[in-house]
Amino acid sequence: xxxxxxxxxxxxxxxxxxxxxxxxxxxxxxxxxxxxxxxxxxxxxxxxxxxxxxxxxxxxxxxxxxxxxxxxxxxxxxxxxxxxxxxxxxxxxxxxxxxxxxxxxxxxxxxxxxxxxxxxxxxxxxxxxxxxxxxxxxxxxxxxxxxxxxxxxxxxxxxxxxxxxxxxxxxxxxxxxxxxxxxxxxxxxxxxxxxxxxxxxxxxxxxxxxxxxxxxxxxxxxxxxxxxxxxxxxxxxxxxxxxxxxxxxxxxxxxxxxxxxxxxxxxxxxxxxxxxxxxxxxxxxxxxxxxxxxxxxxxxxxxxxxxxxxxxxxxxxxxxxxxxxxxxxxxxxxxxxxxxxxxxxxxxxxxxxxxxxxxxxxxxxxxxxxxxxxxxxxxxxxxxxxxxxxxxxxxxxxxxxxxxxxxxxxxxxxxxxxxxxxxxxxxxxxxxxxxxxxxxxxxxxxxxxxxxxxxxxxxx
Ligand code: PLP
Numbered sequence: 047x048x049x050x051x052x053x054x055x056x057x058x059x060x061x062x063x064x065x066x067x068x069x070x071x072x073x074x075x076x077x078x079x080x081x082x083x084x085x086x087x088x089x090x091x092x093x094x095x096x097x098x099x100x101x102x103x104x105x106x107x108x109x110x111x112x113x114x115x116x117x118x119x120x121x122x123x124x125x126x127x128x129x130x131x132x133x134x135x136x137x138x139x140x141x142x143x144x145x146x147x148x149x150x151x152x153x154x155x156x157x158x159x160x161x162x163x164x165x166x167x168x169x170x171x172x173x174x175x176x177x178x179x180x181x182x183x184x185x186x187x188x189x190x191x192x193x194x195x196x197x198x199x200x201x202x203x204x205x206x207x208x209x210x211x212x213x214x215x216x217x218x219x220x221x222x223x224x225x226x227x228x229x230x231x232x233x234x235x236x237x238x239x240x241x242x243x244x245x246x247x248x249x250x251x252x253x254x255x256x257x258x259x260x261x262x263x264x265x266x267x268x269x270x271x272x273x274x275x276x277x278x279x280x281x282x283x284x285x286x287x288x289x290x291x292x293x294x295x296x297x298x299x300x301x302x303x304x305x306x307x308x309x310x311x312x313x314x315x316x317x318x319x320x321x322x323x324x325x326x327x328x329x330x331x332x333x334x335x336x337x338x339x340x341x342x343x344x345x346x347x348x349x350x351x352x353x354x355x356x357x358x359x360x361x362x363x364x365x366x367x368x369x370x371x372x373x374x375x376x377x378x379x380x381x382x383x384x385x386x387x388x389x390x391x392x393x394x395x396x397x398x399x400x401x402x403x404x405x406x407x408x409x410x411x412x413x414x415x416x417x418x419x420x421x422x423x424x425x426x427x428x429x430x431x432x433x434x435x436x437x438x439x440x441x442x443x444x445x446x447x448x449x450x451x452x453x454x455x456x457x458x459x460x461x462x463x464x465x466x467x468x469x470x471x472x473x474x475x476x477x478x479x480x481x482x483x484x485x486x487x488x489x490x491x492x493x494x495x496x497x498x499x500x501x502x503x504x505x506x
Contacts, residue, residue, distance in 0.1 A: 150163070
């Protein structure tokens with residue numbers, strides 16, 4: 047039997063076991079049973095290999111997380127050494143560990159001014175659950191026990207726990223499990239492409255921000271605890287808000303004394319060309335995960351600004367909240383090494399001044415393709431809309447019948463061409479590793495163009 051045949055046999059066995067035993071997140075298991083899962087076996091730099099030997103350029107950084115690329119031995123070494131020294135100890139009841147303390151201090155240096163405290167979790171979802179409890183605890187301590195409502199946005203993604211999925215605005219998630227839980231309400235998203243007809247982007251940004259004020263007045267300003275949003279919506283389809291949006295949101299939060307939570311699970315650690323994308327509009331709390339360890343091991347948390355930290359610590363005493371893996375020493379050791387790499391290789395500056403602008407130019411050029419209505423980037427996230435008929439004004443472009451599933455078709459062509467791109471309806475998105483070179487960006491865009499050509503042939 048040849049090597050290739052051995053691998054193929056293994057693939058079939060693994061796929062059968064996979065279907066028999068493994069309940070996957072966000073997966074149609076009937077389709078999985080028919081097609082079999084693609085089995086990923088190895089990663090190096092920006093590339094992945096599957097069990098059938100196909101090499102694939104990972105345009106999604108795993109799941110928006112592998113910022114420094116695959117195969118970084120210095121991270122594996124840091125993890126190994128920490129496991130040998132102290133693989134676990136908890137941070138409950140007056141104990142701590144060295145990597146967790148070092149990481150909290152390092153994150154306080156990297157975070158915007160006024161952020162001197164960190165609460166660690168095992169994931170972004172747990173971090174957003176922490177936010178819900180923390181902002182409610184803050185208002186209780188301030189003597190406003192009625193202020194418990196959190197406002198979020200439709201089509202946002204804040205995780206899969208009960209509170210995370212409730213904060214999120216994904217109708218498909220709310221339909222399952224009786225969500226949202228009480229005390230969480232939603233407003234429209236700043237999606238110029240879908241909702242900005244007849245307005246300039248900045249006019250639309252102000253309009254979308256005004257929905258927050260309208261909701262505050264509807265709920266009652268004395269009942270609203272916080273507003274939460276992703277600087278750029280990721281899972282919702284890389285929705286880049288107009289420049290006018292976030293400063294206006296901050297102004298409205300200030301007007302009513304409401305806390306502003308920036309969910310930077312995707313955008314943190316350089317993806318948008320700053321350590322934290324929300325820095326200019328001064329949030330009160332920042333959710334992080336993913337890029338903090340480049341996904342090598344799970345870790346998330348909340349950066350707590352002084353407005354909340356001073357009350358929680360100064361007046362609060364106990365905060366009855368925490369996870370076994372809060373401040374896990376191995377995860378924190380991985381994060382410290384990952385952050386060292388990001389800093390030493392100047393990845394944040396590169397995205398801001400070099401590779402980010404290069405990607406903007408290269409990816410933006412895809413707008414000339416017959417299938418592409420718009421193609422825009424923000425740092426190292428990008429999205430393009432597949433359209434049936436193009437027009438100069440995005441609001442006059444003709445879209446495909448959603449029932450045709452053109453996005454999923456295109457996604458399959460991407461995969462078969464050797465590039466991972468995600469489909470959100472008919473919007474194709476990427477969030478590539480931050481380590482990409484100019485040549486690799488060119489290679490990625492050429493693969494995308496080839497897959498777009500194949501899609502066009504099929505839908506024409
Ligand atoms: N918040 C945002 C903005 C996310 O994109 C995600 C995951 O994609 C989460 C929260 C949830 O993070 P996790 O999957 O680590 O629970």
